[in-house]
Amino acid sequence: MKTGRKKQILAALLAAACIGLAGCADAVEDGLELFKEAKYTEAAENFQKAVDKGENLGEAYRGLGICYWEQEDYEKASEAFQSALDNGTEKTATIYNMLGICEMKAESYKKAAFYFMNGQMKEGASEELMQEMAFNEIAAYEADGDYGKALQKLEGYVAKYPDDEKAAKELAFLKTQAPKE
Structure with a gap:
C-alpha cells in the first residue's frame, strides 16, 4: 500500500471511529487531531489518557x-x-491486516496467517486491501515453511489476480519448494 494512501486510510479510520461515537472523549479527539498532524508520540499520549480513564476504550x-x-x-x-478488538472496536479488515503485519514483523507467522485470513472474511474492504491480505497470507505460510499451504493459496490467488x-x-518458485503429493 502506498504511504500517502495508507496515511489517508489510517486518518479516515480514526476519524470514522470518533464520528461514530456520540460525544467522543476529549482525549480521543485530541489524539485524533495530533495524529492528523503526524505527531504520533503526542497523539499516543492522548489515547493513553483515554485508556487510563476508561473512556471509549x-x-x-x-x-x-x-x-x-x-x-x-x-x-x-x-x-x-x-x-481495541477486546474492547468493542469494529472488527475491520484493516485492523486484521495491520495485526497480521505486526505478527509478520514478530516472526509469528501462524498468527499472521490467521489475522490475514480473518481480515479477508470482513465485508466492506476495498478490493486492493483484499488482494493485499490474500498475498500477505501466502507470504505468512511461506515464511512459516508451510509451502504446501502457500502453494494452494497462491494458485487460487493467481487465478483471481492473473495480472500480478x-x-x-x-x-513458479513455490512449485519447486512444495512437497509433491
Whole structure:
C-alpha cells in the first residue's frame, strides 16, 4: 500500500471511529487531531489518557495501535489493536491486516496467517486491501515453511489476480519448494 494512501486510510479510520461515537472523549479527539498532524508520540499520549480513564476504550486502543504502527513499534501496535478488538472496536479488515503485519514483523507467522485470513472474511474492504491480505497470507505460510499451504493459496490467488506478475513468479518458485503429493 502506498504511504500517502495508507496515511489517508489510517486518518479516515480514526476519524470514522470518533464520528461514530456520540460525544467522543476529549482525549480521543485530541489524539485524533495530533495524529492528523503526524505527531504520533503526542497523539499516543492522548489515547493513553483515554485508556487510563476508561473512556471509549475500543477507539482509544485503536488510536494507540495506529500511532505505534506509524512509529514502527509493531509489538505495542499488536497489543493495542488486540485490546481495541477486546474492547468493542469494529472488527475491520484493516485492523486484521495491520495485526497480521505486526505478527509478520514478530516472526509469528501462524498468527499472521490467521489475522490475514480473518481480515479477508470482513465485508466492506476495498478490493486492493483484499488482494493485499490474500498475498500477505501466502507470504505468512511461506515464511512459516508451510509451502504446501502457500502453494494452494497462491494458485487460487493467481487465478483471481492473473495480472500480478510477482505472484506468477512466486508460483513458479513455490512449485519447486512444495512437497509433491
